[in-house]
Amino acid sequence: MTRVKTFVTLTLLGGLAVVLPIAIFILLFQWLFGQVSELVAPAVHWFEAQTGFKNTVARLAVIALILGACFLIGLLVKTSVGRWLHRHLDHWLGRLAPGYNTIKDLVLQFIGGGAGEGVLSGPVARVRILGANNPLSVTAIVTSRHDNGDFTVYVPTAPVPTSGFVYHVTEDCVEILPHVTVEAAMKSIVACGSGSGRLLVHPPEEAAVN
Numbered sequence: 001m002t003r004v005k006t007f008v009t010l011t012l013l014g015g016l017a018v019v020l021p022i023a024i025f026i027l028l029f030q031w032l033f034g035q036v037s038e039l040v041a042p043a044v045h046w047f048e049a050q051t052g053f054k055n056t057v058a059r060l061a062v063i064a065l066i067l068g069a070c071f072l073i074g075l076l077v078k079t080s081v082g083r084w085l086h087r088h089l090d091h092w093l094g095r096l097a098p099g100y101n102t103i104k105d106l107v108l109q110f111i112g113g114g115a116g117e118g119v120l121s122g123p124v125a126r127v128r129i130l131g132a133n134n135p136l137s138v139t140a141i142v143t144s145r146h147d148n149g150d151f152t153v154y155v156p157t158a159p160v161p162t163s164g165f166v167y168h169v170t171e172d173c174v175e176i177l178p179h180v181t182v183e184a185a186m187k188s189i190v191a192c193g194s195g196s197g198r199l200l201v202h203p204p205e206e207a208a209v210n
Contacts, residue, residue: 036063124180126200127153132172139185139196140167142174158192 037044040062048058076082093100127140140153149171156164180199188195 122182124177124185126175128173156189158189161186161189
C-alpha cells in the first residue's frame with residue numbers, strides 16, 4: 001500500500017511539474033495581453049475600421065506595428081539627425097511636461113543608460129551587506145560604481161524581483177560573478193533561491209586560474 005501511495009504521489013507531482021508552468025505561463029500571457037489590449041484599444045478600433053482585421057488579429061497587428069515603430073525610432077536615434085531631434089525633444093518636454101525628467105531617469109536607471117549603469121545592465125554579484133568579514137551574503141546586481149571604489153547594489157526580494165533594497169557597500173564586500181547573467185539571477189530569485197548553488201560556484205576554468 002505504501003508503494004502504491006508513493007507511486008501515485010510521485011506521478012501526480014511529476015504531472016503537476018509539467019502542467020503548472022504551462023498553465024501559469026498561459027494565464028500570465030492572457031493577463032499581459034489583456035493589459036496591453038486596453039492600452040491600445042483606441043488604435044485597435046481605428047485599425048479595425050480601416051482594415052478587415054477584427055478582434056485578436058487586430059490587436060496583434062497593432063502591437064506589432066507599435067514594436068516596429070519603436071525599432072525604427074531606435075534606428076533613427078542612432079543617426080546624427082536622430083540624436084539632434086531627440087536631444088531637442090528631450091529639452092522641450094523637460095521644460096513643458098512636469099514629471100517627464102523623473103520618468104525618463106527611472107526608465108534609464110532600470111534598463112541602463114548610455115553610461116552602462118542600470119539594473120538590466122548588471123553585473124551580478126555576491127555581496128556581504130553586513131561587512132566583508134561577515135559570512136552573510138546576498139545575490140545582488142551592481143547598479144553603480146563610484147569614483148572612490150564603492151558600489152551601489154540592488155538586492156531583489158523573492159519571489160518578486162521588481163521590489164528590493166538598495167545598498168551602498170565598499171569594494172571588499174562585493175564579489176562580481178561574471179559567469180552569471182542577470183536573467184539567471186532573476187530566475188533564481190523568483191524561485192526563492194532554488195538553483196543558487198549553480199550560480200555561486202565558479203566555472204572550472206576560472207577555478208583553475210585561481
